Amino acid sequence: MTGKGVIRILVVDDHPLLREGIRAVIETQPDLSIVAEAEDGESSLELYDRHRPDVVLMDLQMPGMGGVAAIESLRKSHPLARIIVLTTYAGDAQAMRALRAGAAGYLLKSSMRKELLETVRSVHSGGKHLSAEIATGIALHLAEDVLSGREAEVLAMAAAGNSNKQIAARLGLSEDTIKGYMKVIYSKLGAADRTHAVTIAAKRGIINL
Amino acid sequence: MDKTPLPAAGDVAVIGEWQDFQIDVIAGDLSTTEADILVAAICGQLTNAAQLGPGIAPLDRALRGALARLRSDGIFSGRWGETLFLSAPPPPINAAGVLMLGLGPTGPDLQFHLRRALRSAADHAAGFGAAHAAFGPANLDTGSPRFNDIATARSLLRGVLDICGLRPGKLQRWSFVAPPTEFEVTADKYRMALEGLTDH
Incomplete structure (x- = not known):
């Protein structure tokens, strides 16, 4: 019809x-x-x-x-x-x-x-x-900062099992810069560690697993 | 000294009754009013969440700030007649859904816009299969000195009655929700507004 x-x-x-x-x-x-x-x-x-x-x-x-x-x-x-x-x-x-x-x-x-x-x-x-x-x-999540595009990209790579060193090599950045990104990500998501950050981000739809 | 007790939350003053339809005023706030659908009127001129107003604030708190957030993010802009339906709200909200209704900016043609916005809300409520819709706040601050309280109420009533004429038998009850402190005066205002309508 x-x-x-x-x-x-x-x-x-x-x-x-x-x-x-x-x-x-x-x-x-x-x-x-x-x-x-x-x-x-x-x-x-x-x-x-x-x-x-x-x-x-x-x-x-x-x-x-x-x-x-x-x-x-x-x-x-x-x-x-x-x-x-x-x-x-x-x-x-x-x-x-x-x-x-x-x-x-x-x-x-x-x-x-x-x-x-x-x-x-x-x-x-x-x-x-x-x-x-x-x-x-x-x-x-009003008060929380949303991750920037680069931060979400770094976290998605971490979620895929890459180390900071591997992420740095892929993005053409230094390992210290990636460590800096991870610190900001933990802070923005209120995460205690890498696994916690990935879990929170996946649950909120910030990254896709 | 007269110490008349305040009306209790949930008290009802019937404004008008027809064969299968009733309009009334309920004492209380939207967050605790029992109805199929709650209609939350939201002005289009807000610049921050705190301006949602005391009539909507308890409902916003019960929704953990969702109304303010949707408004401040522009997902709901509050333009005249805009609607956003939130299904399955959490307790203590006792309704199947909350319908956000945009009441735009104050300006010319206020009566026309109010009537059309209420018609849109009542049409959506009927479309969702609601038998009882509750609207708040009953006392709108239109921001227009030329447009008095009774004229506002009359425009709101017209919008609701339009839908009853167009979709008979769908909605059976429409309630305007007012705080207990304003209950009596609000009921009087709506009665006068309805008398003005039926006189014409």
Whole structure:
């Protein structure tokens, strides 16, 4: 059904099973219709141009162009695009990036069945929608500094098992500079050590493991 | 000396009743009001979180500062009629969700903007399947000396009643939430505003 008054939806997720699950939920509703499915950020841009959907359901973790970059690109070329993030990540940093990029909704896949339909309708009618859990997570880190791009990069390398010496060699910096970065990272995250910093950053969506 | 006790939190003054719809004033604050959806009115002119106002502050505290943070980060700008729904708020909040409603900057066409913003809030509440929505603060400071309290209340009532006309049977109750110290005077104000509407 793609008649007048029907909300046309583009689903972007690299997992076919997840897309199938979303389709199963959406297809029970006479006022909602999936017009296209994409499995990565790049193809979502092309499919958006072709179908001009009313609402996009976007995963964040995808191979190639990820969800946040796709949201930024879509909103740049189509400022009125209405995008809802569907993710397994409750981290405040990840949510903040998506919302700042222009997402109008942020939904955890765990609550999808319950909230998906009302979120699609609400966002289509111009509203924004996120779970209070995400919003309070964002607020709780109000006083904390977010890591800079370079700090997040250093921590991601540490999370991948690299020593300070290896990180320094890869980035073309001195080992002392990397030690300095690590100190700042511990301080900003309130972490006691390297493992603690990686755990906190992964939980908040600052780095992806 | 008359020592009339203050109304207790949760006391209700009915303003108007129709076949399947009621408008009332509840004593208390949004953070402890029992309803399906809480509508938190947020001005678009705020420059810092402290300016959320006493009517919204308890709800913001219950949400651990989320309203102020979303506002200060610009995720919610507070423009006229803007809405942001927060689902599944934590205890002690006793509602399925909190709807942030932007009440923009003061300026010309205030009555029109207020009515349209309330219509948008009531429409969203009905869309979420809410039977009972509670709005706060009941006493808005519009910042416009030309626009008195009763005219403000009248615009708010018009917005809610618009939706009842358009989507009959969805919403069954709309409450305006006022602190116990302002409960009686607020109820009187809304009664007068409603009389003004029904007279026309």
